[in-house]
Amino acid sequence: MAAIWRSRHSRKFLQSSPSLSSSLSPFFPLSNPNPIPKPNPNPTSSPIKSFERTYFDYQFSRENLSCFSRENFKFGQCGSICRFGAGISTSSSGVAEKDDEDRGRDDGGGERPKVQDLSWIDLYLPKQARPYARLARLDKPIGTWLLAWPCMWSITLAANPGHFPDIKMLALFGTGALLLRGAGCTINDLLDQDIDPKVERTKLRPIASGILTPFQGLSFLGFQLLLGLGILLQLNNDSRILGASSLLLVFSYPLMKRLTFWPQAYLGLTFNWGALLGWSAVRGSLDPAIVFPLYISGVCWTLVYDTIYAHQDKEDDLKVGVKSTALRFGDSTKEWLSGFGIACISSLALSGFNADLGWPYYVALMAASGHLTWQIWTVDLSCRADCNRKFVSNKWFGAILFGGILLGKLSS
Template sequence: MTARADSLPDAAPRNWVDRHAPGWLRPYARLARWDRPIGWWLLLWPCWWSAALAAIAAGRSFPVLWHLAFFLVGAIAMRGAGCTYNDFIDRDLDAQVARTRMRPIASGAVSARQAAVFLVLQALVGLAVLLQFNAFTIWLGLASLLVVAFYPFAKRVTDWPQVVLGFAFSWGALMGWAALFGGLGFAPLALYAGAIAWTIGYDTIYALQDREDDAVVGVRSTARLFGGRARLGIALFFALAILLFGLAFVAADAGIFAFGGLAAAAAHFAWQVATLDPRDTASALRRFKANSTTGWILFVGLLLDAALRF
């Protein structure tokens, strides 16, 4: 099975957009990355971890189900809106990079005006979801837009754009806790910091695919910054993530199952680093996508801890 000629290289072959979406919808689906669900999973996991950790701290046997459902819808909508905004800002750069030159705006499949309308529609879905929560969570969610707005420009001004992405993509680590408690504490802040370190690690893996093209067009990244020490840099940030997640679990009074999940996640990180070939773009993409499994490992550990510790 092979991908369509107009599919993007990091989309799964024979994904549902290629197979089932009507022709008029395909460019918008690709713009929102509906053919590449790994992005919204990575945005969702900190939300679900936070909701599960909050359940443990509150003595609940399970997170609030409607919180989990709204976080899922919000992650899909806001990841799509963020990608649309990012591609709008980066349309000239994308046209110069082999992996991104067929993105809908850069290729002309979607005009800048059409992209702007699509961005607003997705943002409205995200807003509708956000308004279902308490006032503190609503304002907290709106504050994240400041980071999101800056992200596309970060790779032009710093070698650490992955840090800015971490601030944005990890925001859910605050949201799940705030949705239950109406405030924050040390546990969600440590979880947020850990998720930032995790994001730096997996997005450095992702950026390995573009190091040569990025050097030509002047795009900066931790993958370029670390150079031949990319695996070491990734390993250090994954290790920092595990340490910070552990502090969050201690602060929330998590038990053996949560820490068992943390140990399994650490083993999964070790596998990623040990088997990564920084020179092989296919290897980098596979290891990047494997971080969805990391999300499941931690989430299941937290769920079991909430359900079985009492």
């Protein structure tokens, strides 16, 4: 009797509050809001089966209600049943995921971006600064990592045996990598302002979308280069010349995809210049037996990760008429990447041997080669999201190798 009384009053409450019941319906899809069995319209069916169906509906409703427990609400474990507004994606386990780098998308910063595109730029920077931060790709730090790691490797290799690398140099080169990568992105967007609007992944970049004018982009580039000059002037004279010469590569790289199918190789020459510069900044000269194999390994590494990255845009590149190793290799991409991966690991082994690194380096080198093998043989080159995930994972390749060089230097 008590259960019937509660059911009647709860039904009256829902009927008297249509707004409440309609607002709850998206979250609680009650297949039968009335727990009292109705008269059986089919005389051939059993009353017991009718009651079982009603009881099942009631139990299903209780399971939906249970998704609002404190633990599930806190960690978003409601899955596809409990979705709090459009645009918030949930994973297969129901946990909300958001990774700006994995999405491979840019928002210009002028209009309020969608929920899934929000980043720290939108949360913490003034509205006027957001387009410039996006122009420098500050919300996508993977490029900075890929530019910084060869510098860190070289600086650590140049340290005295049994000693830690120069912390000041690591900090200077880390800051320089952030500034130079941002300047490179600005140059790229200025030179590609006729191409970017035609490519799905790049059409919302600040200059391509018209949020920033080319003059504003050029002014911002001057500001970035001025800050980079402040970093370069803190190095020795040989390193200043060597560092300034890298600007020729930085400025000419965006043009390579119009001229050759090997722009990724040219990017490798540009992004791994720090393998030469880091050693020079510490030692004041170059040791070809150590830094040249390190530089070659970095170029081969870049050919691996940037070819994977280029497979995201191969359809658009064909339409626009630009070139890449992804188009050059085609169905033989994994075979080519395997060759570059072998050359990368072999050059790293030679560089470490010539630098007299201890055994921990070779253990880390084996782990790094395993990571590279995993990338090459598991990447789905027809899936943009997977290509981007594998590309982003290269920050861990650089970290593994840095740890191996550090431990190898301390144990030598």
